[in-house]
Amino acid sequence: xxxxxxxxxxxxxxxxxxxxxxxxxxxxxxxxxxxxxxxxxxxxxxxxxxxxxxxxxxxxxxxxxxxxxxxxxxxxxxxxxxxxxxxxxxxxxxxxxxxxxxxxxxxxxxxxxxxxxxxxxxxxxxxxxxxxxxxxxxxxxxxxxxxxxxxxxxxxxxxxxxxxxxxxxxxxxx
Numbered sequence: 232x233x234x235x236x237x238x239x240x241x242x243x244x245x246x247x248x249x250x251x252x253x254x255x256x257x258x259x260x261x262x263x264x265x266x267x268x269x270x271x272x273x274x275x276x277x278x279x280x281x282x283x284x285x286x287x288x289x290x291x292x293x294x295x296x297x298x299x300x301x302x303x304x305x306x307x308x309x310x311x312x313x314x315x316x317x318x319x320x321x322x323x324x325x326x327x328x329x330x331x332x333x334x335x336x337x338x339x340x341x342x343x344x345x346x347x348x349x350x351x352x353x354x355x356x357x358x359x360x361x362x363x364x365x366x367x368x369x370x371x372x373x374x375x376x377x378x379x380x381x382x383x384x385x386x387x388x389x390x391x392x393x394x395x396x397x398x399x400x401x402x403x404x405x
Contacts, residue, residue, distance in 0.1 A: 286351060287315055289316065290403075292398065293311045296309075296330050300393055301393040316336045321333045321359070328364060353380055354379065358376045360372070361396055369396060385399070
């Protein structure tokens with residue numbers, strides 16, 4: 232639950248009693264300082280909804296690097312991560328072999344300037360780049376944004392000179 236808030240509400244004699252975890256004890260003192268019971272309900276509802284209604288966008292990202300695939304000898308390494316998408320910030324993952332992946336994701340409505348009144352879009356736009364260990368761009372999918380539905384997996388691959396880099400991305404809400 233948002234910020235670790237666990238609320239126990241008991242209504243006795245028009246008094247609302249709320250017990251919070253350590254992260255939100257300030258809200259408890261604020262609610263108890265409000266004089267009118269109806270205002271307490273309103274304040275509590277606004278605070279509770281502001282923490283529990285917001286869904287956050289996460290990406291499950293897997294990066295697989297295989298070398299020697301053309302000669303029958305495959306040396307592979309993998310990196311798996313679950314990353315929260317922050318507004319206007321890219322997600323960067325770097326493997327020990329030096330392969331680096333930068334990913335940007337946003338809801339489709341945000342990109343088009345449209346807003347839905349009933350929740351976030353079910354489609355996500357994903358862009359990014361794959362770099363080698365020297366910082367050279369292997370694959371650029373910035374200009375060709377990928378439309379991905381929530382809980383759907385998209386694969387981005389780069390293959391050249393006995394090297395295969397595969398990036399799997401699965402967006403979900405939490």
